[in-house]
Amino acid sequence: MKSLQIVSLPYSLNTPAAFQAIADLPAPVWLDSGRPVAPGGRYDIISADPINTLELTADSPAPFESIDDLWCELSQVDRDAQLPFCGGVMGYAGYELGMAGNFLPADVRPTPLPAGFFGLYTWALIVDHQLQATHLVFHPASTPVQVADLIARFTAVRWQTAPRGARFRLLKPFAHEMSQGDYEQRVERVLDYIKAGDIYQANFTQRFAASYEGDLFQAYLALRSTVAGPYSAFMGIPNGGHVLSLSPERFISADGSHVQTQPIKGTAPRVDDAAEDRQVAAALQRSEKDRAENLMIVDLLRNDLGKCCQRGSVRVPNLFELASFANVHHLVSTVTGELPEECGFAELLQACFPGGSITGTPKRRAMEIIREQELSPRGLYCGSIGYLSSCGRADSNIAIRTFSADGEQLTCAAGGGIVADSNPAAEYRECLSKVGLLLSTLENFHQNPTQHTG
Template sequence: MAWMRPLPWREPDTVLALWGGAPWCAFLDSGGALDARSRWRIFCHNPRHTLQVFADRVEVDGVRQARGTPEQILDILRKIQAGFRVGACQADVPFCGGWIGFASYAFGRALQGVPSRHVEGDAPVFSAAFYDHAYIWDRKNRQVVLAGLAHGGLTPQASEQVQALWSALPERAEPVPQVPPLHLRASQTQAEYCRAVSAAQRYIAQGDIFQVNITCQHVADLPADVCASGLYRRLRQVAPAPFGAFLSCGAGFSLLSCSPERFLQVDRHGHMTTRPIKGTAPRGQSGAEDRLLAQALAADDKERAENLMIVDLMRHDIGRVARIGSVRVPELWAVERFAHVHHLVSEVQGHLRQGCDVSDLLAATLPPGSVTGAPKHRAMEIIDELEATPRGAYCGTVFCLGVDGRMDSSVIIRSFVAHGGQLRMGTGGGITILSDPQKEYEEMCLKLAPFAAFAEGA
């Protein structure tokens, strides 16, 4: 079983300020309005095991291993976790130990067997750390607890030391230091992006695909003295999101995510949920305008068709590992409000069949359907042809795999990667036969706008 210890309240910003600069920190940062999606925040550091996958090598606990297939990488997660498995964490704690990390779009592309003309570079394509304890914030009850594994985890003496280090943290951190403006440069001009959209529509008209997600990368030079955790401290203030995350993955790589989209959630009984987002509209300047924009999004034929195709794709993907007859769609075309946009969101549910686990589910579903297209394999081939640069981590997933079999994960969108002296962000949207290239470009700019403003005023 797992254990819990109450801790004195410390703000997440304080923990990030003092501990976030170390390698292998993981902060799952549910922000924005408090609801069922955003009740918990989780911070982990000092992992027991690490796993990183690069284009040319695999490293387990920093030791180079033979290259493996994506399925073999996921099996490493399974095998290490098996040595720590417990019956259940405390019912009211979402995580007490397990893996936290990310799988990039490139990792998912390899799972799908789609080759690429792009060179990925030296950033990791998969990175995860196994933690035997975690600091958990309960936003609803304004409480913090230390949760850990009773067998194979922290000893009682080590647990006391960890609690003492937490209690020694100040109640408030110093303000986030000012950062010079970071000027984002697009990998495609407006005209080039619109041509890519038009080319995608020709593939749709020819019957190759029904829909495809076309994206663009934006890059800024990152001064050597700018700390990624400091950037995230500021970012989470201006763009809170229900699936925010900060991952410091070693190798000079950090992921700063403000994702609004849940990818997959699995409970300890094997019940699966995914909530794909397809369809975007701006927020209004007044309550009345906001309601009108939401109503227009809910009634938009193009946006509804786009969302429905992804729902069908996710039904197929989940169905590969689901119990026969368990896949259903309890919610279709719901409009959800976020800090800067409205989104059209649906929900697909299913139940893992006997003999399958969350690693099997990731192998069956990566990369997320909402950022690829339908049919997925052909859409990904067209993405590789039409996009100017590799996606990297963008359009992959951040995941949290608990020792009790639970999983939660998000789609890596509205996210920055800090690596190699650069800050990189991707944005894009789903293309259908009804798309207008200019409007698709404007939607991409709408999604980018708050993050471009953040960079310019960082």
């Protein structure tokens, strides 16, 4: 195998300035650890200017095979123990790409962005917050001109200077797709399906939309300063589309044959008083409803991983762990497994997509009910954003707390898992608690259009 070219750069938490150094290049992407706001994330990965791209539609045949085909265009390289990405595929797969794999008809209703978009990237800036090291990594497919240009761009970054400000404005507050009454009525219909024995759980969501103008990167910086998650992302895609994701949830990661998924199920809103907030967190950990909801999804994901993993290798090392973020507490579990040599990561994605934590159980029937009860397709929301490296590593998020932008309108969504003892009014409040801080952060730009200065 050919060797990577690696250039060391100063370690800094000022990753927004690093991204701005390449933001003018085609299809820029920043897979964002959320540091220093969010706990848990180790790496920031920044790249741009892919040598090939893949755009998918909701009825694309074998979309995950197409992602694997794109990845195979880049030669494999030796694994470096400290580098998560050594060139490869980065992008997103929207929720609707999971229809065929679950034996459901394609949902071709229009969405703000393509059903999926991936680029084949030959270089990356890797910021490792655990080792406090920054490296510019070039796959052998990188050209000398590209290498020289990128070294010049990143060595010119002023790491101690705030990222450049630019104007962003929300033209109107976010419109809710449903009234509270309509939302609660539809939750009642989901509960009827549960009572009839069709399903045990379904994730029901609604969308919020507002028109905007200006630089979306400023909107993203404002969001990450308040609600950053360890699996965040900012992407620009052709034709003016953008992805702004502040996700706290991992979908599937891989390191060679070892794979892991970390579903979130169980949510409680944060409160300002520290003692009361601790009580809320403790009550969430004790909640029979939330633990049962989480356990259902763990069982579903054990089954999904078992479709590809070696027999007997699927384990649950952590169950109902508390994870706290700026706006909510969550319960998070971990499921692991070992892939056989004949099964690749894209094949595992297909077997598990979309994630069980945002569909329900049994998955196929839950997805049918979601399609029936929700007013619009999910698009990128509840899909996945991530990478598949030529060194055999991969990681991906569940695209919750995520905005899609089509050049004119910003769209996001929220919801929750409905189980037998769910209360429709409480479910509506949980939906708003999940999305409220995101919406209010950007609605500040409606009242006070401004520049973000870090």
